[in-house]
Amino acid sequence: MRTAILSCLFAVTTLAAAHAEPASGRAVEWVSGKDVFAAAEELTIDRRVDGALTAAGQIVILTRDAHVKGDAWIAARRAAIEGELEGDLSIRGQEALINGHVKGDVTFYGVELSLGPDARIDGDLDYFSASTAKIDKGAVVKGEVNGNAFRIGGDTVARDDTRERWRDSHMRERGGGLSAPGYHMSAGGAVVFGGLALLLGLVAPGAAARMRDAAVAEPWQALGLGMVWLIGVPVLAVATAITLVGLPVAFLLMLLYPLGIVFGLVAALTALGGLIAARIGSAGEGALGLVVGIVLAAALLWLAISIPVIGAIVWLAAVAAGLGLVVMALWGPERAAS
Structure with missing residues (x-):
């Protein structure tokens, strides 16, 4: 999977260079x-x-x-x-x-x-x-x-x-939110993110399970990895933008940054939904249990983010932890094999 992602990024960068204004x-x-x-x-x-x-x-x-x-x-x-x-x-x-x-x-x-x-x-x-x-x-x-x-x-x-x-x-x-720009989630947004999390859980159950397990075993490592991404990508974009060769890379990083935030929220909901499903006994087994867990997770996250001041911390923690869980899920099988 890492090879496919890196190949995609290389193809996009090459395409950008091919369309450079002569x-x-x-x-x-x-x-x-x-x-x-x-x-x-x-x-x-x-x-x-x-x-x-x-x-x-x-x-x-x-x-x-x-x-x-x-x-x-x-x-x-x-x-x-x-x-x-x-x-x-x-x-x-x-x-x-x-x-x-x-x-x-x-x-x-x-x-x-x-x-x-x-x-x-x-x-x-x-x-x-x-x-x-x-x-x-x-x-x-x-x-x-x-x-x-x-x-x-x-x-x-x-x-x-x-x-x-x-x-x-x-x-x-906006149907509830926070007084800081970017830190809000409407009820409709919670439904959309919950749907994406459910899709991820059904299409990639193995990755969803690894994210759930990592959230229990190594939550602080996941949070740290996510914070490195949130802080490091803008810094890297600025650093590469000052060089001519780095302009396409910097531009690509700025385009991917908001997508990473979306992936972080979706991953956080997927992991939290899996944890809730595992706590509700036999009713939490199978696809129906995953649906129930993610619905409850989306509702809880929406309510938490709607709380002034505290909601901003919840939003940041959810995005950072979710991004870290994605990294750990991608590298999980290789870590286990080694």
């Missing part, structure tokens, strides 16, 4: 359907993208000629958006300037966010940064503006009031 020799780009994935040290998008756009680099610029029909996800040290986006915009970076038209919602995680005089956002603006967002008087935000603190036309909204309003709206609109 004009500059510094950009990597590939297309999946209508979606565009691009990475470069200095990346400029000045054309129409009929699907979603995922871009990464030291500097990422969407000029006034850029037109993205779908959502856009950007990771950059500095990002400038001057074109038109018909979907949602999500930016992770040190500095970002929005001076174009975004028809969906905008989310920013970073240090400094600026909205220029030509900025127009039809949806909500959510930002999480160490400084107050700089919003020009000519900028238009039709939806709500939520952040640590912000300034519009010279009026400043108090930091505490903004945080509380953001927390209340997320707790109310």
